[in-house]
Amino acid sequence: MLIDGSHRKWFAASVVVLGLATVVFITYALGTPQGVSGRRGFGLVCGIIGFIFMLIAGFLGARKKVPVWRIGRMQTWMRAHLWLGFLSFPLILFHANFHTGGKLTTVLVWLFGAVFVSGIFGAAMQHILPHFYTTQVPMETIFEQIGHVREQLVAEAQQVIEEAATSLEGDYAKASEHQRAAAASAGTMGDFSVGTGLEADEQAAFELRKFFAEELKPFLESRSSRGATLREGAQAQAAFRQLRVLVPTSLESTLEDLENIYEETRQLDMQSRLHKALHLWLFVHVPLSYTLLLLAAIHAVVALRY
Amino acid sequence: MEYFARPHPLRRWRFVLSVAIPVIALVWLGAHWVISPEPFASGPVSPSHAAFGQKCNTCHTGVGGVYFRAVTEKACLGCHDAPPHHPNSVLFTPTCGSCHQEHRSRARLIEVRNQACIECHANLKTKSGATELLDVSAFVGKKHPEFYSNRGGYSDPSKIKFNHQVHVALGGCDACHSAAGLADAAGKDSKGLATLRPGTSVNAIGGAYMVPIKFADHCASCHADKLEFDKAILESVPHTTPAAIHAEIMKHAAGKDAQVASLEVALWEKCSFCHVLRISDNALPEVAKPTLKTRWFERASFSHEVHSPFSCQSCHAAAANSTKASDILLPDLAKCESCHRPGGARSGCYECHSYHDWTTRKPVAAPVDISEGLQEKIGPGENQSGKAMLAAAQ
Numbered sequence: 001m002l003i004d005g006s007h008r009k010w011f012a013a014s015v016v017v018l019g020l021a022t023v024v025f026i027t028y029a030l031g032t033p034q035g036v037s038g039r040r041g042f043g044l045v046c047g048i049i050g051f052i053f054m055l056i057a058g059f060l061g062a063r064k065k066v067p068v069w070r071i072g073r074m075q076t077w078m079r080a081h082l083w084l085g086f087l088s089f090p091l092i093l094f095h096a097n098f099h100t101g102g103k104l105t106t107v108l109v110w111l112f113g114a115v116f117v118s119g120i121f122g123a124a125m126q127h128i129l130p131h132f133y134t135t136q137v138p139m140e141t142i143f144e145q146i147g148h149v150r151e152q153l154v155a156e157a158q159q160v161i162e163e164a165a166t167s168l169e170g171d172y173a174k175a176s177e178h179q180r181a182a183a184a185s186a187g188t189m190g191d192f193s194v195g196t197g198l199e200a201d202e203q204a205a206f207e208l209r210k211f212f213a214e215e216l217k218p219f220l221e222s223r224s225s226r227g228a229t230l231r232e233g234a235q236a237q238a239a240f241r242q243l244r245v246l247v248p249t250s251l252e253s254t255l256e257d258l259e260n261i262y263e264e265t266r267q268l269d270m271q272s273r274l275h276k277a278l279h280l281w282l283f284v285h286v287p288l289s290y291t292l293l294l295l296a297a298i299h300a301v302v303a304l305r306y
Numbered sequence: 307m308e309y310f311a312r313p314h315p316l317r318r319w320r321f322v323l324s325v326a327i328p329v330i331a332l333v334w335l336g337a338h339w340v341i342s343p344e345p346f347a348s349g350p351v352s353p354s355h356a357a358f359g360q361k362c363n364t365c366h367t368g369v370g371g372v373y374f375r376a377v378t379e380k381a382c383l384g385c386h387d388a389p390p391h392h393p394n395s396v397l398f399t400p401t402c403g404s405c406h407q408e409h410r411s412r413a414r415l416i417e418v419r420n421q422a423c424i425e426c427h428a429n430l431k432t433k434s435g436a437t438e439l440l441d442v443s444a445f446v447g448k449k450h451p452e453f454y455s456n457r458g459g460y461s462d463p464s465k466i467k468f469n470h471q472v473h474v475a476l477g478g479c480d481a482c483h484s485a486a487g488l489a490d491a492a493g494k495d496s497k498g499l500a501t502l503r504p505g506t507s508v509n510a511i512g513g514a515y516m517v518p519i520k521f522a523d524h525c526a527s528c529h530a531d532k533l534e535f536d537k538a539i540l541e542s543v544p545h546t547t548p549a550a551i552h553a554e555i556m557k558h559a560a561g562k563d564a565q566v567a568s569l570e571v572a573l574w575e576k577c578s579f580c581h582v583l584r585i586s587d588n589a590l591p592e593v594a595k596p597t598l599k600t601r602w603f604e605r606a607s608f609s610h611e612v613h614s615p616f617s618c619q620s621c622h623a624a625a626a627n628s629t630k631a632s633d634i635l636l637p638d639l640a641k642c643e644s645c646h647r648p649g650g651a652r653s654g655c656y657e658c659h660s661y662h663d664w665t666t667r668k669p670v671a672a673p674v675d676i677s678e679g680l681q682e683k684i685g686p687g688e689n690q691s692g693k694a695m696l697a698a699a700q
């Protein structure tokens with residue numbers, strides 16, 4: 001979610017809450033005999049509010065799972081997740097008086113740190129990467145559909161190649177005896193080398209199939225373009241240029257189709273990478289958030305006991 | 307379109323991790339729960355209570371049932387004597403735990419935050435309203451009053467005449483001053499009097515306060531154990547009461563009545579070389595009883611042992627030039643502040659001052675015996691303060 005002007009109220013409220021909490025914390029820390037303690041007074045209040053904020057922020061996951069729940073707009077939940085999650089971390093630090101304490105609380109502090117940092121990283125990614133989507137991946141599709149689309153593209157490319165190669169081979173098969181004789185005598189004429197369209201077509205069909213089998217297909221089928229010959233844009237352009245020399249100009253549209261298939265696949269690869277960059281942080285953020293909420297609840301229960 | 311039906315590997319792995327990591331955390335906590343409750347503590351137990359191990363209920367004896375088992379005053383006072391702090395003056399008495407905070411760190415529980423003292427002493431009010439104590443809000447930055455004897459108008463109460471300059475030049479400080487305990491370690495001369503071994507450093511011997519200066523133990527080691535007198539009559543006289551000295555002289559002055567008056571004058575002059583005398587016409591002079599102070603901080607403690615790495619002159623520089631016993635040779639507060647400051651040596655109130663009035667100390671009614679496996683004998687959930695713990699141990 002982009003943090004834009006619509007977040008102004010949340011931002012202002014967060015600044016006010018954080019500012020107030022900071023002032024009270026400093027006052028308590030310097031002005032009371034015990035300093036701030038998570039067991040009582042301001043420290044306890046910070047712990048309770050911080051945990052409630054954590055729960056609200058964590059509830060976003062449940063809200064996403066059941067989008068039909070009519071408990072506030074999704075955007076409101078997203079904003080609450082962002083800002084309350086952000087606020088909860090300093091509040092919990094105030095609650096802990098910036099000490100890690102025992103083993104469980106130490107684990108909690110480090111978990112929260114990891115969740116907080118990964119959350120900030122994720123928010124930053126969501127501001128930076130969408131720009132790349134619009135400029136680098138105009139053929140963007142649904143991420144989960146990429147594999148399916150790629151399979152279709154492979155099949156489409158194979159079909160295009162087969163049709164083009166077959167048409168070239170058909171030309172050779174349909175040639176007259178005279179044409180075949182001329183083709184057989186082709187070689188040099190005076191100072192000029194000459195060839196026949198018939199031999200060239202057969203060769204072009206072979207080259208097309210070879211290009212597809214050895215270069216294009218591995219690239220299209222590869223889940224990642226890494227290792228494929230056509231992974232470099234310049235290399236791909238050179239390969240298509242060479243192919244244009246080999247095939248008759250009548251197949252220009254075929255080559256354009258192949259190039260489009262290649263380009264779409266390349267963009268899908270790019271989309272895959274961007275998607276991973278945009279979502280891999282969730283591998284840290286989400287599991288650790290659940291762990292944090294679970295352990296924090298246990299900590300609260302134990303703290304009530306003692 | 308069946309890709310919707312099965313989750314993408316990324317989502318699947320995220321789900322797997324979202325389940326696995328919390329489960330691992332639960333297993334970790336559960337394993338600890340079986341072994342010991344240590345991970346659930348809000349911090350490490352202080353060394354003072356380390357003997358109780360993982361038995362939380364030893365101190366957490368609150369009466370809230372399963373929950374809210376806070377540490378009660380009874381739990382603390384069951385084991386510890388805690389004489390009250392000026393019970394007739396203070397407006398309130400804080401709980402033990404509000405000053406001695408457990409589970410904070412490995413620090414000693416005695417290390418109480420300055421704020422615990424400053425809360426009252428920054429603007430001290432008493433039940434009667436009046437107090438002679440000056441306010442204090444910190445040790446450094448002129449927020450602590452100067453030592454009482456350095457405030458001016460204070461005179462040395464020793465009632466003795468002594469020239470530090472001469473004696474320091476002759477034998478240094480440790481020729482006379484030794485920390486408590488030195489007397490036992492010092493040698494004895496042929497007459498059984500304590501002498502200082504050559505080269506003995508007072509700082510090498512432990513002890514907070516200096517051994518009280520006595521003629522027999524200190525002065526006599528250089529000066530004769532008898533006072534020099536007039537060799538024509540009597541070579542020396544014992545260092546005793548004026549009456550005894552006078553009687554001794556009179557005994558030897560028999561038949562020399564003409565000299566008695568002058569002898570008496572000479573005698574009192576000898577005495578007044580060190581002592582303050584009150585001379586009257588018709589009676590023997592009265593010698594003011596020397597009261598040499600061994601403790602100059604009447605409301606604070608100081609350990610010479612702790613400061614033993616430093617030379618005497620580091621703090622008592624004025625001693626080398628002092629010619630009168632009335633000179634106050636106590637270093638001023640600024641001298642202490644030069645080391646005890648933020649970033650330097652500790653400057654907590656508790657370093658010098660004691661909250662509890664240990665002069666009214668009472669033995670603990672039911673000391674805890676942990677020598678025979680107390681921890682095993684006390685089961686969870688029992689009220690184990692003081693007597694209960696002792697009973698359990700027995």
